[in-house]
Amino acid sequence: MPIETKVPAQIPSSLDAWVRLLDGIRVPVPKESHDRVLAAINDNRRSLRDIAELMQDSPSLVLCVMREANHPNHASQAEPAESLEIALNRLGLSRILQLMGRLPSIPGDDIPPVLRQFLLISQHATQQANGLFASRLARLWQEIHWGSLLFLSPLWALALAYPKLLDTWELRVIHKGEEASEVEHALFGVRIMELCRAVATHWRLPEWVTQGYRLLLEEREQLAQVLNIAREPDELSKQHRLDEEPGLRRWFNQPANTVLLANGLALSAQVGWDNPHLLRWQLLTAMYLQTTLDDVQQQVHQQAAASARHHARHALFHPAEALIWPWQQRRPHPDMLTPPPPPAQDLQRWRTLCGDLLAQPSPFTNTVHLATQAREALLACGMQRVLLLLLDKPNDCLRVQQSAGLPREASALTLVAGQSKLLQKLLSKASQLRLTPDNHAQFSALLPAPLRALFPSEHLLLRSLAVNDQVLMLAIADQGGRPLADVSVQAFGKTAQCIERALASFANRNA
Template identity: 30%
Template sequence: MSTVQPKPNGNKDIIGSLREKLNATVLPITPAQQQDLLAQLNSDMLSLGELSLHIMSVPVAALHICRAAGEAARNRDVDILTLEQACNLLGTQRLTRLIEGIPVVEAQQLPAAYRQLISISEHAVSQAHGLFSQRIARLWHEMSLATLLFLSPLWALTYIKPHIFEQWDAMNRGVLPANVSKRQIAETTAAGFVLVQQVAQDWWLPPWILQGYRSMNSSRRTMVKALHIARNANNPQDQQARLDSDRELYRWLTQPANSLLMATGIALGAHHNWYAIHTLRWQQLSALYLGCSVDQTQHISHESAVNSARAQHQANPGQNWLPAVSLPWPADYAPTLEPAAKPASAPAGQTPAAPIRPERWRQLCLTLNAQPTPFTTLPELLDCALKAMHDGLGLQQCWVALFNGKAQQLVVGAALGFSSEQSVTGVRLGNPRASTWGNWLSSDTCHHLDSAELTRLGPILPGALRSMAPDSTFELVPILHNGQVLGLLFACNPGNQRLLDQQRQKALIKTANCVLNALLNFKQRA
C-alpha cells in the first residue's frame, strides 16, 4: 500500500516523522470486544491456548499483547512467535490490566478505512489457513499470528491518516492522485515498505513478519523472478526445470514466511477484484509454492474467502466490505459503488463516467435477445435493460419508458441511479403516436439534448420531460417497431456537459434494439 505523499528528497524525513507517530499510536477496540475479552480472562474454563485463540478474533488486542510481550522479550533477546507464548510471558494479571487499559471506541465511530484494513488482515489469515496450514502444519500457530499482524503497522497509519487507505483504494480502481506520476507512486510505495519494516522492528513483532518485509525490500528481484516463472502455469514441467536450475530461487520460494506474504497479497487483491492481475499473480505464486494448479489454488482461495466472510459477518454484521460477496459476479464486472472506501472526489456537481465493461454489456444484451425469453415478468426485462446501460455502458442515470396503449402515454416503467427524492418511475411522457413529439422521436436513432436544445425544442417536448430533465447533457433513444414508438431509453452522466463518446452512442442504440427484441419475445410468450 502506498503510504506517504511523494515529496522530492523528503521521504527520509517523512518516514522518520511517521515512524515516531506510529510508535506512539494506541489503537482502540470496541467496548463489546473489551468486555468479552475480560469475561474470558476471568473464566476458569479456558486454558491459555484456548484464550489465545479467542484473542485472535480481536486483532487489535492481539497486537497490544504482542507489543507488550515484545518489550519484555527484547530485553531477553528472544522472539515472540505465538500468541500463547506472548500471553504466557505476560501472565493473566498483567493481561487483564493491559486489556482494561486499551482505549475503547464504538465501532461506528472508528474510521471506516481502519476497520476495513483490519478486515483484510482477518481475510488473509483465512487465506493462509486454507492454502498453507497443511503445508506448514508444525508452524501454523506461528504463521497465523504473523499473517494477522503482517499489516498491523498500516492499521496504525490508517487510523491516524484514513485518507491514505482511500487514496490506495482509488488508485487500484485506476484513479491517480492529482499531479502525481506513476514513478512517484512507485517510489512512495517502496518508501512505505521500508517504513512498515522499521515499525515492525520497533514493535518487536514476530520474525516471520520481518522476513516477509525483507522479501519485499531486499529480495525484490528474486520475487519478480519467481512471479515470472509462476505466470507459466500451463507448463508445470518447465516451471520445475527452471526452479531446479536456480537453487537460490528455490530456497527463497519455499521459505515459510512467503506463505503470509502470498495470503496477504491475495486478500489485498481480492478486496478490489478477484480477477485483477494483482490477485492472479499472488494466486499463481501460491500455486507454484504449493506445486498445484492455479485452478486448485483459486478454488481453495474462494472457499477461504467465504469462510472468512461468514465469520466476520457473524461478528460484525454489515460493517465491512467482504470480497466473498463478489465471487458470483462475472469476471469483467465490478460494481460502481463498493463499501470499501469513499470514491475519489470529483469537481462539484460532476459524476465521472464509469468505464465501459464490454463483456458485461454483451452478456446482458444476449440475455435480452434470447429466444425463448428468459423473463417471466416485465420488471425483470426492464431491470436487465437498465443494467446493460448502467453496469455495461457506465451510464450513471437511466430509465426505460414503454407505451401504454390504454392510457395512450409513454410511461417510465423502471429507473436506476436516481435518489429516493427523485420520483421517476410512473412519470407520463405524452402520446408518441401521431404527434409532433412522436414524429421528432422517430426522426433519429439517438437524440442528444443539452440546455440549448431543451430551449429550442421546448414546444415539442412534454412538460413532464422538461421538468425532470437534468442540467447535464442526456440521451433519448427511441425503441421503434414498424415506424411506431414502442418505448424510450434515457441515459445521463450527471454533471457531464459533453456528448457521449461514439462507442457508447452506438452501444446505446444497439441496447434499444435488444430491448425491442426482448419485448417482442416476451409478448409472444405471454
C-alpha cells in the same frame, strides 16, 4: 474508553517521524471483544489458551498484546514472541489485566470504517493462510497464523491516523493506475512498504512479518525471477526450470513466504477476482504448493467464502461478495461513483436559500453575508467542497469570501489573476468551465497551484459571476472529487444565476 490518540495536522515526511507517530497510535478494540476477554481473564476456570482463542476475534487486541510482550522494557528474551500464546505467557494474567484497562474500547460499529476494512483484510489473509498452508506445514501453523494476521498491522495505525491518505492512495494507485512511488512520496513522503517494515521492526513483530517486507523491498529481483517461472504454462517445464536453480528454489520455498502470499491474495482480491495483481499472487501460490492455477483459484475462492462467513461485517466489503459477480466486474472506488441526488429536504432548503438570494430589495448587509448564503445554497444542491472568491479589481486578484469542505488555510487564499491565463479568461466575462477526465490534463495545468492542491479532482466546476458584464466573483465547487451528478450540475448553474441576481440587487440597494 474513548480513543485518546492525538494526531498532528502536519503529516510526517520522514521515516523516523512516521514511526514515532504510529508508535503512539492506540488502535481501538471492539468493546464486545474487550468485554468477553476481560470476563475470561477474571474467570479462574479459563486457561491462557481459552483467552487466546477469544482474542483471535479482535486483531487489534492481538496487536496490543504482542506489542506489550515484545516491548524492550518488558521482553526479557532476545527473540520476539512469535505467537499470541507465547506473548500471554510472557505477560502473565496480572499484566494482561493492566493492559486491558489501558486499551481504548469502543463499540465495533464506531471504529472508523477505513480501519475496520483493513482489519477485515487481515482476517481474510489469515483465513487464506490457514486454508492454503497451515495444514501442509502443521508444525508451523502458529507462525503462519499470527504472522498473516499481523502483517498489515502497521497500516491499521495509519488507517486510524490518516484514513483519507490511504483512501486516496487506493484510488490513485489501484484504480487509476498511477505510479505507486510518485503517489506515495507525494502523500506520505516515504514508500509505504518501507514505512511498514520500519514500524514492524520497531514493534518487534514476529520475524515472518519483517521478512515479508524485506522480500518486497530488497529481494524483488528473486521474486521477479520466480514469477517469470510461475508464468510458464507447462507444469513439468516449470518444475524443471525451478530445479535448475536450487538456490532460487530454496529461497522461494521458505515457510515464511506463506505470510506474504496470503496477504497478497487478500489485498489484491479487494479490487476484483479478475485483475493482474491477484493473478500474480495466485501463480506464485500455485508454484509454492506445486499445484495448478485452477486448483489454487478454487481453493482461494473457498477460503474467501469461509472468511466471509466468519468475518463479514455490515457496510464493509468482503471479496466473497464479488464471487457471484460477472467475472470481469471489479469493485469501483467510492470516489469513482456518481453521488446520489440530494435528498428532498436538501433540495427544499436549496429552493428556500435561492429564494432569499432573489429577494427584492437585497436583504444582505455586506458581501460576506451574501457569500455565506451562496455557499449554503451550493452545499444544499449537492456540492461538498465550495470556494467563493471576490474580485479585488484594483489589485487584480481574487480573495476568498467563503469556503466549505476545505482545509482552514483555504480561507486565507489570494490568487493573482495575471498569473493564470485560465483565471484571466474566466474573469474576462461570465463563463463556466467543467473539468472532466477527458479535459482535465488540458485545463488542470492552467489552474493556479493552490487551487490544484485544494481540488485534486478530475471533476470540478468553475464559474465566474458577473453584473452588467463585469465579473465580480468566482465560484469553484465539486462533489468531493467524485463524478458530478447531473442534477447537482444543473442546480449549480441555477444557483450561480441566483447569486448573480443577488449581486446585482446588492450593488443597486442604494440606487
